[in-house]
Amino acid sequence: MKTPEPNAGLERLYRETGWTLRQFAQEVNRVGTERGTPLRYREPSVHQWLKGGMPKETVRPLILEALARKLRRPITRDDAGFPSPPDNSSAHPNTVEGLMDLGKQDMDPSRRSVIGAALFSVALTVPDWPDVVGRMEAVQKGRTRHVGTAEVDMVIAMTERISELDDQFGGRTARPMAAAFLVNTVAPYLKADAPEPVRKAMMSAASDLCYLTGYMAVDEGLHGLAQQYYVKALKLAGASEDHLTYCTTLRGMSVQAVDLGHGSSAMRLADAASAASPQAGPRMRAFLAGQQAHASAQLGERGKALSYLREAEVAMEKAESRAKSFGSYDPSSLLYHVSQVRYELGDIAGSISAMGQSDRLRHSVYRRARVRHRCTLAERQLELGHLEAACRTWGLALDDYPSVQSGRADERIRAMHMRIRPYLKNHAARDLYERARMTAPTATHRT
Known part of the structure; x- marks a missing residue:
């Protein structure tokens, strides 16, 4: 032996x-x-x-x-x-402990490439809503520390603040803060003594934070890591019977899939989110239908895509006020989906028109999204041969880019640098190229 x-x-x-x-x-x-x-x-x-x-x-x-x-x-x-306990139908891993392990690895730069490497292997394990509600093990007690509504409110407030930083400055800036907060504060709260309503509220708040942290991992291109956070968010949402965060997380996983070109996975996840939210409000319904439209269009299902798009537009009209949470969906977001659907269906000019409208309506706080979507708009303008219009749009993206720490924004700026290089005899293209070299030397020269 x-x-x-x-x-x-x-x-x-x-x-x-x-x-x-x-x-x-x-x-x-x-x-x-x-x-x-x-x-x-x-x-x-x-x-x-x-x-x-x-x-x-x-x-x-x-x-x-x-x-x-x-x-x-x-x-x-x-x-x-x-070793971790076996993950089977009769023995669920300790979710809180797994969350601490994940957060600690995420805080260690040497581990990020390892835990971020996989694509969609985790997503295949996504449970249905009836299977996840109440199935997570009861949070183990054992500390003498007691938490109440004040601690729940603090976690919610911190999540909102981290989300604001993410919108303005990108996931690379805000995610390490979120991972540290999960490990050092939220996980111990989940293991503390608390009345049942407070315990569920804390799990719901933790689920929101896991979803946001996963979203920021997507922003940095760490897709396997993002999925691990997303699955933790689903388990916590199920344990707290939080339909909204459960659906928001599935929707986020669908967005991740469709952006990577995995239309079938995106459709399955979008349909799962829709099925799990039979009583969703109009704003959530608009987002879910918009996402179903994008996934359908990527699969070439024109009729379904346009039907879902109409459903999203009707739902948006019914939405009474703008949501304040990081999961909000507004007319700018709907127009982004319209643009994506039109592009997938071959209507490049229509996609440019919708993306331009989306850009004009987007709130200034969403700086990271503005950089990415303006770059996408410029790429499509160039695709139609509108070189100088594309250069102007890319120039607007460069206005915000130095303030954004985002892997996805870096990727779009690198793409700009490559796409503009064949046109350097044009003065607008040459000016943009030189400005990009000064504004984003790291992003534009990385191989």
């Missing part, structure tokens, strides 16, 4: 606590007693753990809790060198 390797992660944490082997065992026993499962561990057991012997599955959370209390920070299975 192979001798196990020493558990370097657990050894590192043990050294940090300053405990003796006996103290470590006593603290684990104490947590077990609090949870109603008295234990009698002594020094030899701890010694075995440090040398690579794996504690029982039921004991591992108690070890993590004891370490977290001593070190005053969240400790995950990954930190302690413990």
Whole structure:
């Protein structure tokens, strides 16, 4: 039988606590007693753990809790060198602990490319709404800390503020802040004692934040990472019976898919979002139908695309006031969908007209979207041979670009640089090219 390797992660944490082997065992026993499962561990057991012997599955959370209390920070299975529990229909992984692991990896720049590499493998596991409601394990209690509505309100307010920063400056600026907030504040809140209504409200608030963090990962091109955040958002939304965030997240996953050219996945996710929201308000209905229209158009289903677009337009007319949340959908957003549908169906001139209208209606706070969509508009103008109009539109995008830290904006500016290069004999193209070299040297010269 192979001798196990020493558990370097657990050894590192043990050294940090300053405990003796006996103290470590006593603290684990104490947590077990609090949870109603008295234990009698002594020094030899701890010694075995440090040398690579794996504690029982039921004991591992108690070890993590004891370490977290001593070190005053969240400790995950990954930190302690413990494997994740099996993910099957009868044993759901600990969602809160998984959220901490994900956030910690996201905070580590050396890990981002690894966790962001996959495409759509996670999305295939998306559950239906009836399957996810109440199915997540009850959030484990064990800390003496108590949370109430004030903590829920704080998480909501922080999410709104991070969303505002994302809109103005891009996901690269705001996402590290969101990941740190998830790990250091929100996850411990989810494990704290709270009345049932407060516990559900906290899970709902955490779900919103997970969705936003996933959206910002998409902005940086980390699509596998984004999907992991999205699936966490779905589980938390289901556990808190939060239909709105559940549907918003599925819709976001559909947007991610259609932007990457995965029309079938985009359609399936958009249909799932629609099916899960039978009582959606008109603004949500408009967004869902607009997304279904875009996905249908990408699949070449002209009749369905135009039908969904009409449905979106009717729903938008019924929407009474502008939503304040980051998930809002306004006439500018609807016109963006109109533009995308027209383009997918071969009407380039119509797509240019709708995108121009969308740009004129877009609120100034959405700076990142303005850069991306103006670049898309310019590309389509160039496609029709309108070189100088395209240069003017790209010039407007460059006005905002220096203030935006966004992978998707970088991609569009790099595309501009490549597309304009064949036209440098034209003075407008040459002026734009030179300005781009001064304004965005990193983005335009990256290979």
